[in-house]
Amino acid sequence: MADMAGTTDPDPAVGLRAVRALGELAARLERLQVERARELGWSWQQIADALGVSRQAAHKKHGGLERRGSARQGED
Amino acid sequence: MFEKFTATARTAVTEAQAEAHDVGDRRIEPVHVLGALVKHDPADGILSRHGVTYAAVRAQIAGSGDGTLDAAALASLGVDLDAVREQADTTFGPGALDRAGRGRGHLRFARGSKAALEQALRATVAGPGREIGAPQLLAGVLAVNDPRTTAVIAAVCDDPAALRDEVARAVSGKAA
Numbered sequence: 001m002a003d004m005a006g007t008t009d010p011d012p013a014v015g016l017r018a019v020r021a022l023g024e025l026a027a028r029l030e031r032l033q034v035e036r037a038r039e040l041g042w043s044w045q046q047i048a049d050a051l052g053v054s055r056q057a058a059h060k061k062h063g064g065l066e067r068r069g070s071a072r073q074g075e076d
Numbered sequence: 077m078f079e080k081f082t083a084t085a086r087t088a089v090t091e092a093q094a095e096a097h098d099v100g101d102r103r104i105e106p107v108h109v110l111g112a113l114v115k116h117d118p119a120d121g122i123l124s125r126h127g128v129t130y131a132a133v134r135a136q137i138a139g140s141g142d143g144t145l146d147a148a149a150l151a152s153l154g155v156d157l158d159a160v161r162e163q164a165d166t167t168f169g170p171g172a173l174d175r176a177g178r179g180r181g182h183l184r185f186a187r188g189s190k191a192a193l194e195q196a197l198r199a200t201v202a203g204p205g206r207e208i209g210a211p212q213l214l215a216g217v218l219a220v221n222d223p224r225t226t227a228v229i230a231a232v233c234d235d236p237a238a239l240r241d242e243v244a245r246a247v248s249g250k251a252a
Binding site for chain 2 (some may be wrong): 025
């Protein structure tokens with residue numbers, strides 16, 4: 001396991017790794033929040049406004065959440 | 077080509093997808109094939125004899141993939157992953173953060189995994205048998221020198237060279 005001495009490390013590898021971890025964390029939290037908002041009855045427009053993206057973008061990125069669970073075999 | 081696989085090897089190839097899914101990886105990599113293989117410890121226990129157990133491999137895979145939440149990297153930015161996890165559990169239910177990172181749907185085989193299957197076929201053709209079994213599949217996974225697989229084996233196995241030797245012997249049909 002890496003230690004935390006890399007906090008101020010100028011090595012791009014360390015910095016990029018931190019950025020990647022932050023991105024992954026943000027992506028997961030976004031997914032959970034969108035799921036919950038939909039369950040609470042939020043419209044795609046409301047979610048998009050909150051995220052600062054277009055309705056189409058929000059729906060394209062997260063709309064699959066509601067279709068999942070039904071047949072999704074062989075999609076790619 | 078697939079019909080030449082033994083039931084054990086076929087199971088491992090199939091279950092590799094679940095291994096990738098479980099840790100949130102987006103491709104089926106050789107290391108997931110290794111994970112699925114070691115789960116049933118086929119190949120006459122070669123893997124477990126060298127310390128390569130399912131629990132050990134799983135622990136390593138979970139900490140090395142693209143679906144991993146890197147606690148140390150986050151801490152370097154002042155983000156306390158444990159605290160975030162606790163909040164997420166409270167709001168979204170237990171294990172929410174891990175669930176959100178898990179892959180969904182059908183995963184493709186990474187190039188390295190396809191190469192490993194080719195090498196497994198090659199090992200079979202070169203050996204005495206006609207079926208691609210667990211030892212041949214294992215040989216294939218080792219042959220492609222996938223960095224993640226190499227790192228996982230180095231972390232859990234005390235003597236990777238001896239493991240390779242023993243796999244090579246098993247594949248060539250000579251007793252250990």
